[in-house]
Every structure is written in C-alpha cells, then in structure tokens.
Amino acid sequence: MISLPDPKPAVLARRAEIVAALRALVPTGPLGEGVISEELRLKPYETDGLSAYRQPPLAVVLPETTEQVAAVLRYCHANGIRVIPRGAGTSLSGGALPLADAVVIGLMRMNRILEVDYEDRLAVVEAGVTNLGITNHVAADGFFYAPDPSSQLACMIGGNVNMNSGGAHCLKYGVTANNLLGLKLVTIEGEIIEVGGRHLDAAGYDWLGLLTGSEGQLAIVTEVTVRILRAAEGQRAMLAAFKGTEIAGAAVDAIIASGIIPVALEFMDKPCIHACEAFAHAGYPLEAEAMLIIEVEGSTEEQDMLLGKLKEICGRFDPISLKVAQTAEESMAIWKGRKGAFGAVGRISPDYLCMDGTIPTGELPHVLKRIGEMSAEYGLQVANVFHAGDGNLHPLIMFDANDPESFHKAEAFGADILKLCVEVGGCLTGEHGVGVEKRDLMGVQFSPSELALQRAIKGAFDPDWLLNPAKVFPLEDNPALQRAA
C-alpha cells in the first residue's frame, strides 16, 4: 500500500474560501462551471487508470485558457496549495491521483486544434486534445501523429507529453519525446513560457526534452506543437507462432539482425494468446507458447517483399503457424486480439495490474521463466504481452479486488517483476511512468544521491513542491514534503 503525505490542515480548513477564490478566477463559461466542489461531482476525479487508489481532491478546476491556468497556479502558489494536473486520467501508474488538500487542474476543456501546417508537417494543439483526435483531424489528408498508445481514444496530448507515452508503432516512429517540437507551459509561479517552437532542435538547454516525461512535476503544459507525418502507402501484418518463448525470442533477434525494422513487433505468451482468442476469436493458435505480430509498411509490392523475407526468417524457427495477411481485413483480424488484450484479460479477471518494465531483449527467456515461477509462488495468474523490438514488457497480473490479501499479493508480485527488470539491466517503467505506483521502488534503480539530484531539479522548477507532489520520488528522505506536511 502506498502512503500519501498528510494533508495540510490549514488548507483543508480554508476549503470554502479557496473554492470561492478559484470560482472567481475560472468562472462559469459556455462549457459549464469552472470549479467543481460538490462531493458527488468530485467522484470521477478521485482516481485514474490505477483504480485501486482513490482520493477525492479538495476541488477540481477546469480552465479553458492558458491565462486561466496561470491565474490558478499563481493563486495556489501564493497560498501554498498543492496542485494535481490531469488530462484524461488514464494513467496506469496513479500519476493523476489527487491528494485531499490538492486542487486538480483538469485540462480537458482546452481541446482546440489551433493550427495544422502540412507544408511544415506540424500541428499546434491544446493540451486537452486527445491523442487520436490529432490523427483524426489530419487523416483525411494522409497524415497522422505517430505515437499511438492503446488508450489513444481517451488519453490527451498533455498527458502523453508528461508520461512520454509510447505505442505499438514506436519501434519505427519513436515515442512522444521524438515527435514534439514545442510546448507552452505555465510554471507554478504562474509564468507562461514557451520552449522549443515550430523548428527542430532549439539552441540552448533541451527544456522540451526534460519536460517530456516529467509526470506533472515541473510545470503544467497547455499547448503542444507536434510533428505530423505522412502515412505510408499501406501496411500489413503477419502472425508467427512458436513452440517456446526462447524460440520466439530468437526469431525476434533474427528479424532485427536481418536489417528489417518492422513498424510493430508485438509478443504474446500463452496465457495472453488464450485470453485474447477467447475474447476476439482472432484465430490465434492455442497450442503456441508464444506468438509474434509483425507489421510492415510500404506499397503492396514492398509489403510482399518484406513479409516474404520475414516469413523466411520465422520459418527457420520451426513455427507452429505462420499467417501472412493478404488484405487489410486480414491484418485487422490479426491485430484484433492484441488490441483487445487488456479487455480480454479483464474478462478472465475483472481486476489486474498492468506492469511496464523494460528489459534488454536478450534477457527475455530468462525473465519470462522467472515471471512464470513467481506466478506459481504468488498463486496469481499472469499474462504477458509486450513490445518485442524494444523489450518493454506488460505483464498483466490478475487478482481479486474484493480480497485485500489478493491485491497486496499482486502488488508484491508486480514489485518483484520490476526489481527483476532492473536486475537484468532494464528499468522500472518503459512508458507508463512512475506515478505513485512505482514511487517506492525508485531506490531499486537509482542511488540516494541520484534521487536527490532529480529531486533538486524538480525543486528548481517547483521550490515549494506544490506540483503533483508525492509522485515519482519516494516520500522518505524528502525534506520538501516532510516540511510541507
């Protein structure tokens, strides 16, 4: 169980006054009330994608402009009030979990697309535009925004920036950090700043890079300038199923060694194949121990050429089945199971924890074997799906939320998996962020002095630790939070 800092009694005591002040700063507008304070209406904000943790905030503010965000931050800063930035609240690490004495600043009303420039291949959007909203806006003209987290229908670009989110196609197109040009942000003091711009590689310190993935620790992002790319002529998927996870791992190595970098290279283990097949009836081979979904891009002839090479490579590893999609529909059928993987596991077990460690890909067989052993030790089922090209694992640990014992076991199991990831040379989180979930494991990956350094850099942006405190950095040894509490 993760502990949160004590609320500041002085802030709790002033709740009515704070709400009134916020209402004056963000009055009711065309989209509705600017401030939410009734208990019942705070409920939707009490948790995020890590729903095991819940905590209603002091109030929720829904600004419609950068200036309003600045005014709210200026007020909160002057009054020592903690602030939780929030996009769509799909964080799987509890990054948007409120605190009892904190004001949630929800960016969802800032959802305008401000500019699309095809000649310069960029779009300027507000932080509350959804990830898919960007692609949908430019798709008719053949363009797309590359990072595509599975949550893309809901999650917002401001959240993506702050989590440095990835997706199934980041092997070729990179993660959020690789697809940004500029940000407009507001500091905790209420200063509006722009970093980057509409150009590549701004001179001076790479503030854009530091802010990306900073999990709401450094500033509130209100506008984002993203690169948009022209889509390839077409894409097609194939499926390859193998008798062992080691064999599938070797096939992945052979693909990379061949010089082909597929746009997607997804790996599923047996429990995951079964869960997805039961859910999606995608025609996955149930006898397989491991399965790869491989996608390539280009013209039809280029797809044929690449898929031919990939088929030949996979053929060397005694596959149980090799299925190359001939049409877009067949590709979709292959993807259907994978895309529904979380939902599929959700059907077997209503509650699961989604882990997100990354390992050197060479360690895959060892790590999957150890996860299997731990699953037996903890008596909890686990299904593995992951981005094979980059070693980003997503073990889904199934548990029963009605049984606190089961939840604690699942958390301990998850922590053991992440420790294993670090032990073999990997890291705690590849794309979901540290949030509250992995906060107390940070000492596994970083030394106390490294953590102190990161904290000090946060302090350079947010000296009073008002911005999303109690996330990312362990609470103990944190003078800022102890002083505040």
Place this chain on the structure above:
Amino acid sequence: MSEALLAPPDEAALAAAIAAAHAAGEPLAIEGNGSKRELLRPVQAARSLTTRGLSGITLYRPQELIVSALAGTPLPEIEAALAEKGQHLIAEPPMLAGLFGAGREPTIGGLVATNLSGPRRIMGGAMRDHVMGIRAVTGTGEVFRSGGRVLKNVTGLDLCKLLTGAHGTLGVITEVTLKVLPAPASSGSLALRVADLATGVRALSAGLGSPYGVSGAALLPSGGVAGLAGPLALLRIEEFAESVAYRLGRLREALAGFGEAALLGEDASLAAWQAVREAEPLGAAPEEAVWRVSVKPSTGPGVVAASGLDKALLDWGGGLVWLAGPARPEQHARVVAATEAAGGTFTLFRAPEPLRAAVAVLPEEPPALAAIGRRVKAVLDPKGILNPGRMRAGF
C-alpha cells in the same frame, strides 16, 4: 601548457579532479579531443579537463540495438564497430573537420554534449533522441546515471536530454548509451534543379509529405553535387534496393513539376550526402563566421534572404539553415534578426574569437526560463566551474 590539461584515466579520477576543482572554486574548460573548441563562446578557464582518457566501447549488443561507449571514444571507432555489424548511428552526426580543422577526431561524449546531428535528423531524430543512458559527473564531482541500456525508459526525470546539448555546462559526460539501427541496405537520391530557394523548399516539403520515407532533404543554392548546377533540391531514400528504385521513381513523378530531375545512384548519393553532412556546399572560407539556424522549414529561404548572405546551405527540409559570411557584429545582428522574425533559433557556430566573445552566440531565454536555468545550473554546478561562459556570458 601540458600542466594546464587534466586527462584523468577513468571516471573515478575524473570525478576526483572535478571535486578538487570545485573545492578550489577553479573553473575548467571541458573537452573531448577539442575538435569543437572553437564552437560557441570562449571558455574562461585556465585549465582544461579532457575525457580522452576514458575511451572504448563498453557494451555492444547489435540485436538489442544498443551501444555504450566511454565519452572519449572517437566517433570513427564507434562507426567502424557498428559498420562491422551492418549498423549505424541514426542521427548521422557530422565530424565538421572542414569547419573546425582536421586532425582532432570528435568524441562520442562531445557529440552528445553538442547534440550535433546530420541530414537524417529530419526523419530519424537528433542525437538527443537516441541517448538512452548516460553517466556523468556534476560540478561537485558527484557521479550520476540517468536512463539506462534499454530502448524504452521513462523512469525518473530525463537528465540524458538535459545534458545532451548542454555543452558540458551541467556535467561532464563519462559514458553514453545510444540506440542504433541497421544501416540501410541501399540508398539513392533525386536531384531537382529548382528556380529558387522557395520553390526548392516546397519541393522538399512535397517529398517529406509523401508516403515514401524521405530520409534526407537538402537544398544547395549553388548546386555542386554530381556536376549539377543549383539551386538544387536533394531528396534521399534509404531502403532495401528494390524500394529505393521504386520510391525514387514515384518521387520523381510526384515532384516533376518542381524542376528538371536527375537520379543519383548509390555512390553519387552517398558522396552528395557526405558533403551535406559536413556542410561542405556552404563553402565557408576560414576567416568567415558560420551560423547554424533552426527554423520552420518554409521560412528557411526568407532567413537566407534577410541575412543578406549568399553563402547558404539548407538541410532538414529547409529548417536547418547554414550561413557563412563576414565575422562582424552587424552581420551577426542581421542573422539574429532574420531568425527571430522567423520564430526560430540561431547558433553562432564558428567565428574568430573576438566576435564569439562579444556577441550572444545563442538566443536569450525569456526571464522566467532563464531563472529556472540558473537554478538548474546551481543544482548541477553550484560554483559554476564547468565551462563558464561557453553558452552565455557569465554563465
């Protein structure tokens, strides 16, 4: 001056040297092999510290697309090791011996510290995009790591990005881990003789906005590659041989309206891009100043015009503008004004010392950001001993 150069043999010794300098409040000029000593402003330090004693590849896993090397490892050594396995550095970093003099090979630490990327940046990303992990020493002599040796990692604040491009002012990089990729099996280019720079950038934009995966898009105002006259728009495809032929053919059709076209086969294409990577078509004379301007691509030609300079080279689809001309403050002011009007950023990349010392070589930051910058600097280098004055006067 040899006693003025500290060349520690390993990270521990390097950290100790910095700790001692910190204790004494003594500034240090930080360098690898000193190949970019003349980049940005002159550093105010009596002694230099080099990473050249820390050399060698420490980990290379081709199947994992990862290479780690100590900071002082020369770039050619890394490129050779990668080439042996058919791989390459994605950002295509340049050596720039033509601008800064030959004989001093850039080190990988220096390349990361300066975030220098070549033509493939437009498609594949910059050096900063491929720094997966870093080891570095702060201005107090403390060793720290950020990132790691895997391709996807969002654990904690990304100090790799903070140090990349910080020109040694926030820490001395001792080891880097980079993402690498298979080198393309083949490549080729389409050259278009265009009427003027604006038409050229429109041609590049049309190519980059096509579905064919253009991996290089440059504009050479006076041509000069493969015996072709300018202005010349150059678009590169790097793929399997079948795809190179197919895609260049489609591009040629799609861009036919922009000007007379010629196809460059692999050898001619490699030579042309090697020249662009090294900024050779810029034709900067030794006494001239060189500016590197980053703007929205469509504004590139306007920046060239407003600079009043006739030596120019545009890369990254028009967004990277190299300019060369008289090393005079008035000329610098003109480049700065042109860049600012276009909403971009500039670097006075190379100039005789008096000019570099006299003017701002990088754009000023807005006050609120500059204040954060000073606080971050104070965290990592509280006494300001690392490369003082390198990026900004008194900083």
